[in-house]
Amino acid sequence: MSDILLVITNLPDVQAAGQLAQRLIGERVAACVNQLAPCTSTYRWQGKIETATEVPLLIKTTKAAYPRLEQLIHAAHPYELPEIIAVPVTTGLPAYLDWVSQETNALKE
DSSP: OOOEEEEEEEESSHHHHHHHHHHHHHTTSOSEEEEOOOEEEEEEETTEEEEEEEEEEEEEEETTTHHHHHHHHHHHOOSSSOOOEEEEOOOOOHHHHHHHHHHHSGGGO
């Protein structure tokens, strides 16, 4: 099994998403961040149904880098309760998975 994770979060606008993506790559807690097109999210918050436009981020990282990544997302995120979901990557192109691992472990060298 791989130690690679796909982390998903949503930001309220393109600028916030881009800034967070740059920070995560700069801090080397992510190897790659995909900023997707804005989407409409519908959810229940504090007893009311809400709808908002959000910008999803798909973040490739490792289990070892995840705690720091979560800390950075939470600290920089404008939402009171940000979505931060980590999905284990069970298989993938070995060379790509190795690259993700190398990029997020570079500070340890």
